[in-house]
Amino acid sequence: MREVDVVVIGAGPVGENVADRAKAGGLDVVIVERELVGGECSYWACVPSKTLLRSAAALRAAQRVPGAAEAVTGRLDVAAVFRRRNEWVSDWSDAGGEEWLRGAGIGLERGHARLAGLRRVDVERADGTTVELAARHAVVIATGTDAAIPDLPGLADARPWTSREATSSPEAPGRLAIIGGGVVAVEMATAYAGFGSEVTVLARSGLLGGMEPFAGEAVADGLRELGASVHMAARLASVSRDDRDQVVIEVEGGDPVVADEVLVATGRRPRTADLGLETVGLEPGDWLDVDDTLLVAGAPAGEAGWLYAVGDVNHRALLTHQGKYQGRAAGDVIAARAIGARVDDAPWGVHVATADHEAVPQVVFAEPECASVGLTAEAAEHAGRRVRVIDVPLGSASGAGIHGDGAEGRARLVVDLDRETVIGATFVGPDLAELLHAATIAIVGEVPIGRLWHAVPAFPTVSEIWLRLLEALGRPTADRVIPAGDSGAAA
Numbered sequence: 001m002r003e004v005d006v007v008v009i010g011a012g013p014v015g016e017n018v019a020d021r022a023k024a025g026g027l028d029v030v031i032v033e034r035e036l037v038g039g040e041c042s043y044w045a046c047v048p049s050k051t052l053l054r055s056a057a058a059l060r061a062a063q064r065v066p067g068a069a070e071a072v073t074g075r076l077d078v079a080a081v082f083r084r085r086n087e088w089v090s091d092w093s094d095a096g097g098e099e100w101l102r103g104a105g106i107g108l109e110r111g112h113a114r115l116a117g118l119r120r121v122d123v124e125r126a127d128g129t130t131v132e133l134a135a136r137h138a139v140v141i142a143t144g145t146d147a148a149i150p151d152l153p154g155l156a157d158a159r160p161w162t163s164r165e166a167t168s169s170p171e172a173p174g175r176l177a178i179i180g181g182g183v184v185a186v187e188m189a190t191a192y193a194g195f196g197s198e199v200t201v202l203a204r205s206g207l208l209g210g211m212e213p214f215a216g217e218a219v220a221d222g223l224r225e226l227g228a229s230v231h232m233a234a235r236l237a238s239v240s241r242d243d244r245d246q247v248v249i250e251v252e253g254g255d256p257v258v259a260d261e262v263l264v265a266t267g268r269r270p271r272t273a274d275l276g277l278e279t280v281g282l283e284p285g286d287w288l289d290v291d292d293t294l295l296v297a298g299a300p301a302g303e304a305g306w307l308y309a310v311g312d313v314n315h316r317a318l319l320t321h322q323g324k325y326q327g328r329a330a331g332d333v334i335a336a337r338a339i340g341a342r343v344d345d346a347p348w349g350v351h352v353a354t355a356d357h358e359a360v361p362q363v364v365f366a367e368p369e370c371a372s373v374g375l376t377a378e379a380a381e382h383a384g385r386r387v388r389v390i391d392v393p394l395g396s397a398s399g400a401g402i403h404g405d406g407a408e409g410r411a412r413l414v415v416d417l418d419r420e421t422v423i424g425a426t427f428v429g430p431d432l433a434e435l436l437h438a439a440t441i442a443i444v445g446e447v448p449i450g451r452l453w454h455a456v457p458a459f460p461t462v463s464e465i466w467l468r469l470l471e472a473l474g475r476p477t478a479d480r481v482i483p484a485g486d487s488g489a490a491a
């Protein structure tokens with residue numbers, strides 16, 4: 001049995017961050033990985049999907065600018081896009097990740113980890129041997145998620161693609177059907193439509209359900225412009241492969257959809273089924289509920305305060321950046337608790353992931369881009385907040401027009417009228433992703449609207465959309481800003 005301070009299960013982006021912070025806090029850390037150091041994000045999710053999307057997006061951006069448009073008359077070089085994707089995923093080698101761990105002084109055990117009771121982890125190596133680890137202070141579960149496959153007749157036998165095949169395919173199929181209307185569905189539809197595949201999206205209730213409705217509507221229009229067929233209320237009856245190896249999807253009340261491949265993009269399930277959760281009184285296969293310091297709720301068997309769950313597996317926000325944020329808090333709080341230091345767990349303290357509740361930023365790299373943070377108008381109203389919703393068209397900022405012709409899109413702020421702060425923001429339009437961080441800062445910093453007027457966007461940048469939003473909200477009138485009798489008139 002090997003004793004260490006902390007065992008982290010899963011070397012995805014989140015596990016790496018936990019390990020890094022715990023190590024920086026002076027603890028001895030071992031991380032366990034059964035596939036590739038770097039996790040889903042680096043090899044089958046964020047990185048390959050964004051590289052698959054970027055080239056066509058750059059081409060479309062150039063085509064929106066006369067002068068540049070005339071210079072880019074050729075077609076997308078699809079083979080070059082796949083080659084660039086392969087470079088970004090290092091041809092699915094994690095040598096770089098392994099080297100980073102070594103440099104950071106974090107131990108690596110390769111194999112499948114399972115909890116084996118209180119602060120114990122067994123690692124089954126590929127050669128069948130088992131390494132027993134005992135953690136003095138904490139065990140951290142950062143095992144991520146797998147694609148969820150719905151129980152649709154015939155689907156499992158039709159060799160469906162999941163996000164893994166969609167992001168690692170060596171080529172674009174002639175026809176690609178996509179089941180789902182969430183982020184994976186629209187991004188992969190955008191990528192493959194850009195490659196020239198005949199794409200059919202079968203969503204059951206619109207696109208991008210968690211965002212403002214105008215985001216999903218704009219993306220549906222964008223996909224159709226790219227040549228995709230988008231069904232917003234598809235009821236699927238069954239899926240099969242015929243004798244020509246085609247996928248046939250029977251749709252209730254409509255014609256069957258026939259494709260070469262079918263991508264299932266209907267959400268995720270936690271990787272907790274084979275993790276030994278039963279040895280600590282938790283239910284295998286469940287998401288792991290945590291408090292804001294990322295401690296697993298429900299006091300696992302024997303002793304509270306040693307089991308953490310960080311990243312996708314806790315279901316708070318299935319995003320790399322948000323999981324890494326949790327990972328920094330978790331690594332630091334583990335180190336603080338280990339030496340009996342003060343735990344800063346008040347909201348927005350260093351040891352808590354408060355932003356998970358208030359300000360989760362997300363960019364969907366579709367055509368157009370959709371970027372959002374905080375609450376949608378509907379969510380704010382459900383939460384009982386008294387809000388004002390401000391919408392402005394993207395074209396109202398001349399910077400957007402100069403950036404590219406026909407700058408169609410929309411920006412929305414959700415303003416809390418009682419606190420006079422921004423609590424939600426959404427930007428939909430070409431190349432708008434980089435606008436998002438300003439909104440995240442406004443929300444996290446609870447910047448008063450009055451102060452936002454002093455944050456002047458440079459002319460003529462796309463950020464001038466912020467000024468248009470404030471103007472639409474209305475500048476405070478003199479009687480609200482300057483108390484009567486204190487007008488400064490004496491000066």
Ligand SMILES: Cc1cc2nc3c(=O)[nH]c(=O)nc-3n(C[C@H](O)[C@H](O)[C@H](O)COP(=O)(O)OP(=O)(O)OC[C@H]3O[C@@H](n4cnc5c(N)ncnc54)[C@H](O)[C@@H]3O)c2cc1C
Pocket residue numbers: 009010011012013014015032033034035036037038039040041042044045046047049050111112113114142143144145163167184271274275310311312313317318319320321322323
């Ligand atoms: C197609 C796609 C595109 C995405 N794009 C984005 C994006 O652009 N931006 C964004 O923020 N998010 C994106 N996401 C989400 C992002 O991939 C996840 O939020 C992120 O990977 C979660 O990180 P994690 O470390 O929690 O889990 P993972 O990245 O899944 O890593 C978990 C690791 O744990 C290992 N593991 C699991 N079980 C065990 C075990 N028992 N023993 C040992 N090791 C184990 C796994 O092998 C894996 O390496 C995307 C997701 C998909 C599917």
Ligand SMILES: NC(=O)c1ccc[n+]([C@@H]2O[C@H](COP(=O)([O-])OP(=O)(O)OC[C@H]3O[C@@H](n4cnc5c(N)ncnc54)[C@H](O)[C@@H]3O)[C@@H](O)[C@H]2O)c1
Pocket residue numbers: 150151179180181182183184185187203204205206207208209265266267268317318319362363364365
């Ligand atoms: N750019 C990004 O930030 C990015 C990109 C990709 C993925 N992600 C993350 O990965 C996670 C997973 O993405 P996803 O698209 O798989 O999930 P999702 O939750 O975003 O969308 C799931 C979609 O599948 C539909 N669906 C669910 N069950 C269904 C069923 N039985 N039949 C038909 N449709 C069904 C839902 O209505 C929804 O449209 C997301 O939470 C997202 O945060 C992020």
